[in-house]
Amino acid sequence: MKRKPSILAQLTIGFTAILLFVMSATATVTYVQTSRSSLNQTARLLLDSITHLSGKLDANLIEYDKMTQVLAFNEVVQKHLSARTNPGSYNEELIRVMNASNRTSGHESNIMILDRYGSSYLANSSMDFLWRSLEAVQKQPWYDEMEQYKGRMLWFSGLVWVGGAQPAVIGARSLNNIETLENIGTIVFAYPAITLQKTIGQMNLGKSGKVQVVDSFGRVVYSTVWDDVGTPAPSVLLEQVRKVPSDMITLNTEDGPAYISYAYSEYSGWTVLAYIDRSEVYEGVSRLQRTILWISIVGLSVGILFITFYSWTLVRPIRFLAKRIERIDEGHLLPVKRQLWNAEVSGLYDSFNRMLARLQQTIRDLTDKQVSERQAQFVALRAQFRPHFLYNTLNTIYWTLEGKRDAAAAAEMVQLLSELLRYSIQPGSEMTTVREDVAQLRRYITLQKYRYGERLDVELDIDEELLDCRCMKLLLQPIVENAMTHGLEGVKRDQWKIRIRIQRDGRDMVLTVDDNGIGMSEREMKEILSEDAPQRNKPLHTGIGLPNLQERIQYIYGRSYGITLSGNEWGGLRVTIRIPIDPDAGSGKEVP
Known part of the structure; x- marks a missing residue:
């Protein structure tokens, strides 16, 4: 006859299985809730930081916008560009006004004005533009959109010459006659993209995290990973930005899955992105999981000892009585x-x-x-x-x-x-x-x-x-x-x-x-x-x-x-x- 397991073994195994199930369920629920809470907190903090950063960038761009607007309404600029005949390619007074405006930027920059006759005027600066004629400017992909802005500033990523081609932040606007609103030229303002580093500062996004600024054309204006500057941003991300102005999404990058928080600016059309690796988000949760695992192992060991002792106290009297009953036949x-x-x-x-x-x-x-x-x-x-x-x-x-x-x-x-x-x-x-x-x-x-x-x-x-x-x-x-x-x-x-x-x-x-x-x-x-x-x-x-x-x-x-x-x-x-x-x-x- 097959030997059947004892009550002690079954009670011990049964209670241990129940204890193991309860502890596993508790640990799982704790991990899921903690992970969700950690993700929500990270998303909220990142979104707040990115939104604040987007506001700082807008504030800087608006200052430059005001500067070029003042220059556009300047009496010398209006008089020179509203002339009915070609005023020529050089005007000392106009250059002086442009130099004065350029110095207000506080860092290396340059201003270029193109009149409707094709002449260009540059402020005195070590920075130069890669295109100098009206014909060359009109061939740029941003020119048609700038004209649709009707005098408002269009900001985008481009290249300037500073001892070689360098990434830059460029703004352009149509210049109109203040009285007739007739288009009389174009103002282009540029400064090095590396200047944004001071505005963006440092963000703790882990070893593989990064911050990017993307213009309305989908190109990276600035990135904490400098090789990304000038490259196109992921199209999947840009589609999401068009649907929801600010949010946090998951995207598979070259370095693996990452969470991306972003904020879109209605003023500039730019999007500020913060990439953070999933492992960085759950680093604290992983440490907590390991702690819970060790606590569970210790708790389970103690629980098994207690269950075995408790089961033995229940079974022992019944075993003893069964043996005494067997001995009745022997006269005990x-x-x-x-x-x-x-x-x-x-x-x-x-x-x-x-x-x-x-x-x-x-x-x-x-x-x-x-x-x-x-x-x-x-x-x-x-x-x-x-x-x-x-x-x-x-x-x-x-x-x-x-x-x-x-x-x-x-x-x-x-x-x-x-x-x-x-x-x-x-x-x-x-x-x-x-x-x-x-x-x-x-x-x-x-x-x-x-x-x-x-x-x-x-x-x-x-x-x-x-x-x-x-x-x-x-x-x-x-x-x-x-x-x-x-x-x-x-x-x-x-x-x-x-x-x-x-x-x-x-x-x-x-x-x-x-x-x-x-x-x-x-x-x-x-x-x-x-x-x-x-x-x-x-x-x-x-x-x-x-x-x-x-x-x-x-x-x-x-x-x-x-x-x-x-x-x-x-x-x-x-x-x-x-x-x-x-x-x-x-x-x-x-x-x-």
């Missing part, structure tokens, strides 16, 4: 004296001790009173039957608990067993009512259902008029126990069926128990109830309780009553008990 009848902390197990021990005391008293009474051989034989049978009953029932609890991890269910099973023992060893008359004996049977069936679950199907069909009639104690339980042990447990079926009926037949009460077990042959049915059956001399804990029950029935009610065996429609065994409804109809004997 000393009561158990142990300090117990569990009320249900304590009640079970008390019932066991009372059973032992009663058993010892029965033996003493038989010795002292020297009762008749018939009475002595019956008392011995009853004394044997009760330990056998307790042993079988305890085994039922023991193996039922193998599949359970519910302490409440265990408590209920122990309580049921205590009530079963109390009923079986209660002193007094051997007679009871059908109602009480059926209640005892229901307790036994409940215990068996805890063990076998839905596999066991028990049907009760009882004539309620017979519930208050008297009958001998433990009339039904041994029959059902015999059906379970010898009829059903040896059969591999998905459903075990037991049907119990109590009906009136004239002046008799007929009790039948059917099962769909292995059944018996005609020869076995005859041999098991015969007076010289070999099972009568075997110990009762083999489970053969029918001969003993037959003898009890016939001793109380007479030889005309008792047990008959037959087959049934399920292919199993039918046990029929016939007793008189009026106890006086039998021998009328009471058992001490």
Whole structure:
């Protein structure tokens, strides 16, 4: 027979699995919530920083915008560019005004004015433009959009010459006559893109993070990674910017997945971007996750130790009692004296001790009173039957608990067993009512259902008029126990069926128990109830309780009553008990 795991092992494994599930679920929820909170906080801080940075850039650009606007409305500029004839390519007074405006920028820059006749005028600066003629300017991709701005400043990324081509911030606007609003030229202002470094400053975005400024044409004006300047920004990102002016999105970059916060400027059309690697965002969360993992490992280890100890304290008393019951056959009848902390197990021990005391008293009474051989034989049978009953029932609890991890269910099973023992060893008359004996049977069936679950199907069909009639104690339980042990447990079926009926037949009460077990042959049915059956001399804990029950029935009610065996429609065994409804109809004997 395959060895089954112990209750201790199952309780330990079960509680450990529950603890592991709870701790894993808690750790997972904590990690998810912390990650979400960290991401939200990072997004909020980045967005605030980027929005503030975009505002600073706008403030600088607006200052340059005002400077070129003042220059455009200057009397010298208006007079020179509004001339009806070509004024020529050089005007000292105009250059002087341009130089004065250029010095207000506070850093290296340059201004170029182109009139409508194609002449260009440059302020004195070490910076020069790559295009100097009106024709060259008109071929630039930004020129048509500048004209649509109708005098407003258009800011974009470009190149200027400072000892070589260098990235620059360039602004251009149409120059109109202040009185007629007629277009009289173009003003272009430029300064090195590296100057934006002072405005943007330093942002802590981790090792791989960066800040970019992208113009309205989708080109990078400035980047903390200088190689990015002048390159086109990702088209996916630009599409998102057109939908939502400021937000945080996820984008797969060359360095891996990154979070990008951005803010769009309505004034300049520029977008400020902040890239931060996902690993940088979750760095703190990862540290927290490792801490939670170590705490979980320590907590789980301590929990397993506690669970093992707690499970052992629950199982140890039951194991000890089971061993003591096994030793009853060897004549060990000393009561158990142990300090117990569990009320249900304590009640079970008390019932066991009372059973032992009663058993010892029965033996003493038989010795002292020297009762008749018939009475002595019956008392011995009853004394044997009760330990056998307790042993079988305890085994039922023991193996039922193998599949359970519910302490409440265990408590209920122990309580049921205590009530079963109390009923079986209660002193007094051997007679009871059908109602009480059926209640005892229901307790036994409940215990068996805890063990076998839905596999066991028990049907009760009882004539309620017979519930208050008297009958001998433990009339039904041994029959059902015999059906379970010898009829059903040896059969591999998905459903075990037991049907119990109590009906009136004239002046008799007929009790039948059917099962769909292995059944018996005609020869076995005859041999098991015969007076010289070999099972009568075997110990009762083999489970053969029918001969003993037959003898009890016939001793109380007479030889005309008792047990008959037959087959049934399920292919199993039918046990029929016939007793008189009026106890006086039998021998009328009471058992001490």
